[in-house]
Amino acid sequence: MTHIRATAATLNGKEGLLIMETDVLKRIPISEQDPKARACNFDEVCLGYNEEEAVAEASRCLNCKNARCIQGCPVSIDIPAFVHEVSVKNFEKANSILSDASSLPAVCGRVCPQESQCEGQCIRGIKGDPVSIGKLERFVADWARENNIKPAPPTVKIDKKVAVIGSGPAGLTCAGELAKMGYDVTIFEALHEPGGVLVYGIPEFRLPKSAVVAKEIDNVRALGVKIETNVIIGKSTTIDELMEKESFDAVFIGSGAGLPRFMGIPGESANGVFSANEYLTRSNLMKAFDDDYDTPIRPGKKVAVVGGGNVAMDAARTALRLGADVTVVYRRSEAELPARVEEVHHAKEEGIKFNLLTNPTEILVDENGWVKGMKCVKMELGEPDESGRRSPVVIEGSEFEMELDTVIMSLGTSPNPLISSTTKGLEVNKRKCIVAEEEFGKTSKEGVFAGGDAVTGAATVILAMGAGKAAAHGIDDFLKSR
Amino acid sequence: MYEILKAQMLAENIYLMDVKAPRVAGSCLPGQFVIVKIDEKGERVPLTICDYDRTEGTVTIVFQIVGGSTARMSKLKAGDAFRDFVGPLGQPSELCKEPIDELKKKKILFVAGGVGTAPVYPQVKWLKENGVDADVIVGAKTQSLLILEDEMKAVAGNLYITTDDGSYVRKGMVTEVIKDLVKEQGHKYDVCIAIGPMIMMKFVCLLTKELDLPTVVSLNPIMVDGTGMCGACRVTVDGEVKFACVDGPEFDGHKVDFDQAMKRQQLYKTEEGRAYLKETEGDTHKGNCGNA
Structure with missing residues (x-):
């Protein structure tokens, strides 16, 4: 570990240029907790880049005109742009580019399968290591959190209420996007903590709960999103009741795939x-x-x-x-x-x-x-x-x-049938997944949209986020057309 | 936060609380349960709903001290609050789904054991409100552990009380009362609903099978989320694996594998015991990386 730090540190020294030139095909190694030590604790395994390391790694980006990495990203982050800002040490600007596209960058930087998405498309990867886009995303998000940078609350207000069911990656993203557009958004969460799979599924050593997840959720709240925990849609109340009695104009279902198989x-x-x-x-x-x-x-x-x-x-x-x-x-x-x-x-x-x-x-x-x-x-x-x-x-x-x-x-x-079995006119397929159009998450029930594992069955955090974002635009179109 | 409006000790280690939880109170039915969590560090404790008031927005729970979280819960007073209170969970009692006219034709026998008296009460009360009188047998270890006697008396058709040690009314197990009523006195029942300790439900079911009396039991197995997520509450019914939290908590008692269910209840006995000891005796143990 110390060795890695030393190598990276020299990058800013006299030999830096030399190493950069000869090793440009290799990514800057990431420091991690020693395997023996971490096998006995729940602290995060990956320690992330420090500033020098991040800048050096960002400098490997070729800033492609036709950036294939963006196409590999389910939420279409402008990757070359944010990486460029890192390389010139403009971390605040890098963060704002990330925040435009993603509500949970500190999470994605940690748990996305970058190797099959953005990094899998990276031109650098043809002859060497792809740019460590995920680790750079994490660096920027962590930097913003440590420097207490909050997303700006929306400037417009739209007098329409949207209910989001589930506070996992799909729900948080959909809620965040809608709030940025100015909608009045309430998330209903069945468990006692928001976060869905980010808090009940992924362990602390991969994704710290209070240091990272809670802070990202705070950022979604800072956009004006309300979160009501301990509400089980299908039991405590139903989608039909939310729309008829609590006057929600649209609903997004991001209830995940929570049922275990044996x-x-x-x-x-x-x-x-x-x-x-x-x-x-x-x-x-x-x-x-x-x-x-x-x-x-x-x-x-x-x-x-x-x-x-x-x-x-x-x-x-x-x-x-x-x-x-x-x-x-x-x-x-x-x-x-x-x-x-x-x-x-x-x-x-x-x-x-x-x-x-x-x-x-x-x-x-x-x-x-x-x-x-x-x-x-x-x-x-x-x-x-x-x-x-x-x-x-x-x-x-x-x-x-x-x-x-x-x-x-x-x-x-597999998805929990609690919601589909208590909502009139909501179509599910034979695997009990909610049927929703891929482009905007529209379901068979008017005003109800869905995305994430509830639609696809168990998949990844980022695909759920992509679906949440798409559905937010679907909901926006739907509410504007009424 | 969910405010406690009333807190009362019913018997040694058994407590009753009215909790403000409008969403639950507005949608629950007899037979369903809630999960409560006292604070950040508490366990999620599943409890069958004992009563509810839709206009006041309150739900009544009754619990017995079994571990660290319930021990801490017992110290709460009116004005205090639970951090979390979620529900209603599980399926409502089958009775609630039957047409009232059909129910009125039926002779229903409830068998309640110990703290199981609490979940029996709302069902008997619901029937009474719908013009159906049901007979109720309540069994307790001893007189001082008998709960909700007056409340039950007010809603039951006939109420039969028995104590294991004979300290009150009569001596003996609930099964002896069933035998008495059906075999000796010739009472005819169409359905029996038994709620209490697993061992009681097992023996009630063995007897009612013999008597050809259909019997429903309400299981309270170990669970975490209560929505079908963890699968801890799995129970074998008629050879099939069911999740008590979403498929139950009520099942056909003649088809439940009680021996397996009782073994599964032992799963965390030592861990729960440790939490309780810590609550009563302070920090006596440390666990880290298997080297405790």
């Missing part, structure tokens, strides 16, 4: 089998990792996490930090792991083991109802399926047992 194998209801949602919610939202909080968590000593997505990595790394010996069990090979490369890399560094091409067939249960192990089979990859990935096939006679006390199921999530 495998349906024997033993799955045993004590010690958790959904990743439960395990992570206890640790993240309820702060069970912190002794001062009442909510219990059973960390487990020998834990298997079943699944290979980002949520699986989050659950595995949380269990590790709570003191467990953790193995990720995934039915395909490493190349097919849906998790971000960076997350898999971090997990391995921290000591998480991977049992790939392996599929559980039964949870073994002791006489008191607790998990004692898991029966698995080995798999091999066969022909590609509809998703284009080679589908795993069981290897005959490969059955084996793992000794465990805890199994965390991380098999993806």
Whole structure:
């Protein structure tokens, strides 16, 4: 770590130019907490760039005329423009460019899969490393927060009320965009804290809650957005009641995909089998990792996490930090792991083991109802399926047992039917996802728009934000046309 | 914040509170529950709704001290507030969905055990308000732990009280009263609704199955969010996995796997116990990275 800092520091010194010239194909390394140390704490893994590092990295940008990176960004941030402002140390201007396009830059800089979006399109990436756009975005957002820069409240007021259901990435973005246009926006959140998956799902060590998420939400509030927690739409009240009795002119549904899936194998209801949602919610939202909080968590000593997505990595790394010996069990090979490369890399560094091409067939249960192990089979990859990935096939006679006390199921999530089943005239598809037009999020019910995981099924923070932003424009068009 | 308008100790370790929560009070029905959270650090505690007043915007809850958060909740007084109060959660009681004329033709027996008397009360009251008299059996460990006796008397058809130790009215378990009523006295019931400790509901169901009396139970398993997100409350009913928070909390008692449900209730016994000990005895333990 110190070594990296030293290299970066020389960039501003006499040798700086030389290094820049010879190493321009390589990105400025990012400093991180030592894997051994961080495996025992919940502090953020990535420490971010300092000013010198950020300026040096920003200087690698070629400032392309036809910037492909912008096309790779679901919220169309003017990337070359903000990166240029970083390179000339005009961080405030860089921040205002980011804020024009994104309501949650400090979040996106941390959790977006940049490698398959903006950075995946970067021309620098053809012959070397792409520009670290994500880390620069994070640097700018963190700088703005540390310097207490708040978004300016809207100058126009439009006397129309919009209800936003859910305060995750889709809802916050939609609310922020509408508030900037001048609408009177109220977010309804089912849990006791706003943030959705940003607070209950993504762990502290990837996305600090009070230092980062709460501050970004404060910024959305600063735009005039009201947030009412503890309101479950479909139970406490309904969309029809919001429109008829509370005179909301339009509604955006960004309720996410919160229902966990289980495998349906024997033993799955045993004590010690958790959904990743439960395990992570206890640790993240309820702060069970912190002794001062009442909510219990059973960390487990020998834990298997079943699944290979980002949520699986989050659950595995949380269990590790709570003191467990953790193995990720995934039915395909490493190349097919849906998790971000960076997350898999971090997990391995921290000591998480991977049992790939392996599929559980039964949870073994002791006489008191607790998990004692898991029966698995080995798999091999066969022909590609509809998703284009080679589908795993069981290897005959490969059955084996793992000794465990805890199994965390991380098999993806689906949308909660609470809203769709209580809203008249709202169409859903066979996966219980709300049917909405991609361009502006229009649903089958007039005045009701939707976006994010509630429409697509479990996806990423940034795609949800993109959908929230698109729906805000859809709602604006709808309200103006009335 | 959700203000407490009334706080009362009903029996040792059992407390009643009226809480201002207009959205919940405006939409809840008997059989549903709420989740309360005392403060920033408290647990989300699921509690079946005991009563509600739509005009006042209040909801009545009854709880027993079982862990750290409930111990702290017991110290709240009128004028204090809960940080969070959310609901109504779960499905309303099946009774509320039946046409009143159909209900009036039915003989309904409620069986309440311990703090389970609280969730039985709003159902009996709701029936009374709709012109249906239901019989109620209330069981308590001992007289001092009997709750809501006067309230229940005012809304029940016949009220039968029994105590495990015989300190009040009669001695014995609720199952003995059911046997007495049905087998000895020849009462005929169309449906039984049993709410109480898991072990009581299990034995009531074993008996009513024998008596061919359809029985509904209300489960209160461990849960976090109460909206179907965590899956902690999963329970096997008729061989199928259900989430008590969204599919329940009421289920056909003859189809519930009680043995599994009881084991699942033990899940956090030690962790909850630790939180309670910390509340009563101060900071006696530290956990970090498995090296506690």
